[in-house]
Amino acid sequence: MTSTPEVPEYPMPRAAGCPFDPPPQLRELQRRTPLTRVRLWDGSTPWLVTRYADQRAVLTDRRVSADMTHPAYPRSAPGGGSLSFIGVDDPEHARLRRMVGSAFTVKNVAAMRPAVQAVVDDALDAMLAGPNPTDLVGAFALPVPSLVICDLLDVPYADHDFFQANSKAVINRDSTPEERAAASRRLAEYLGGLVAAKVGRPGDDLLSRLGARIEAGELSHREATEMAVLLLIAGHETTANMIALSTLLLLRDPDQLALLRDSDDPAVAGRAVEEMLRYLTITHNGRRRVALEDLEVAGCPVKAGEGLVLPNDVANRDPDAFPDPDRLDITREARHHVAFGFGVHQCLGQPLARLELEIVYRTLYRRVPTLRLAADFADVPFKHDGFVYGVHELPVAW
Template sequence: MPATRAPGCPFDPPAELAALRDERALRPMRYPDGHVGWLATGHAAVRAVLADPRFSARPELAHLPVPRHIPGGELPPVPPGMFVKVDPPEHTRYRGLLTGRFTVRRMRQLTARVEQITAEHLEEMARNGSPTDLVTAFAQPVPALVICELLGAPESDRPFFLEHTATFNDVNATAEQQMASFAAIGGFLHELVLAKRRTPTDDLLGDLVGGDVTSGDLDSGDLTDEELTNIAVLLLGAGLDTTSNMLSLGTFALLSDPGQVAALHADPDRAVEELLRYLSIAPVLTRAALEDVVVEGQLVRAGQTVTLQVGAANRDPARFPDPDALDLTRRATGHLAFGHGVHQCLGQQLARVEMRVALPALFARFPGLRLAVEPGEVPLRSDVDILGVQRLPVAWDVS
């Protein structure tokens, strides 16, 4: 599967994917371990697989589309509480406990706090002066503070989480390094769960520990410490890495096409949806067929893995006219940046709130914001599961 973006095209999926998609949106693919499965590059094909309960999200059932060393040769089942990698009904029970905390209304209630956190970091940028690295000065700390507040984790532990989530998501890190980071995050959050058992707090993790959220036949008070810790690890990791990279890569895209900034200010909601579609920072998902399924006229047999190229699907001209153009006035409804079906991203409304607040505020505070290096000198995060930039040197005129 092509995985390398073309030089000078930091926002585009590998060019070979477009040719594969235009020729055949779902095609057989030989995996690095010899398995013969499928590669889906078309919007309709990717959406159909994500919507079909006959495809499993369990990683131990799927084959990896890129070479990666797995100790023992096989992925184990995910630990209890890691609900994004399990299927219904287990997935349904866990997700039901959390859905009420991530509704559009509840996330919009956080807007004032997101605005405050954003404003504080913009003022700190101004005090520290031009130039700066937008990743460490803005794109990482803003979502870190938001998700830590949501969980009730102390702000002082933000650097710890940033370091270890980056290592855990680095596909070039050794298995030992990834597991060490996973253990470090889990250890701290386990202690946080125990602390909230002793003294309940008014936050998401405190609600779960205290049993204040109920879904069907499962009360959150029935969750074990292990389940609670793993839920916290999952929410923290997802909330930090994805939003941080959308803010940094989104800023890079806007600085590369500054004529779009007016559209960002005019309609932040529409602009954010287009950035999500255009950048598709989580470009690859996998699903395993639990039984024979016909997709787009092709028979996918039970046990076969389908690799879903979300980045290519979100650039499908059959769904989005002129898809390789960034157009913040476009109505990008139907994009798959948050997935689709029962596993669609639980925190998508929180991510939207953060982007709708942070990006316009950044360009309003620094209207002359520009890259401090040539675009080709911006180091990309092309070696991780979540795309982005390693650093984004920016500058502005100081009056």
């Protein structure tokens, strides 16, 4: 009698002592097969797509859906609120995304450079004037993107303790459905009030544009609120975690840090941003999709109504796409990574994230050349409990 192979649980744990690398079980699956079943929290067994080229093919296949209301959609956790246009398909996805897309064009984001540079400089001034050692997350990595997205949306930064705490509850894997729903509701009530105040009284900000869309009958208040919640959470949590985690990675690799810190070529920082995004891939819970029709992935049949999980972290370590993928190399041309996803649903805010990271990388390590870890590496608390990976704290000194 032949035994049936056990279906592995997903997500999988990282190896002890290797917090920057994808889980070894995930790497083994990638080496072994392009497609395999995994078991999620609710007992469902969607397909896991392990390889870079196959993930890009799935993410551009119109027979594959991002609709989170589909009964077979492989949800990351129980409960939670709407993710606005992230969780719907075209044409509704395109309609909603178009409402805010112009704010994140490369041209418009480039015009924000002086303002973002000022935010970074001021945050560094405050950090250097404060306690030494300090927590880089609380003193710098979290304030910088929070201030930037607050300015873009016109959300009062004075309320940062409130929206940061609730954002963390929404993206924490260990939150109960009730905790996640309550945090989502608090954020919706808060931002819904700010959006409503913009209707008829607009300013030069993104919430005002949403208010104008409501007034024109192009958006409902609920749609605008859901969009505002998405932009606020994504606008500060992801970049904050990238700043802290990449800084820790560079402190562990002084040669790469010196190469970045000592170069006058702005292209070096730009390549470093892409390589860090590839190497770390902090949205490590996998993109989620569901097949609407029968199709093949890497020659393997997938039936209509079956779920698909695409772990971008392991795709970005695929040796067929990135030679010597486990080596950090900030001179590498890595812009074709899938850290922001791929296809029509790829991250709307990626130009802003790139700008913030580039300015941080060109500023932080030059202004604080003696920056060092102020704790044992083994004691740094990593966010193994989050949908967005990073560190809870990063003790540093200079």
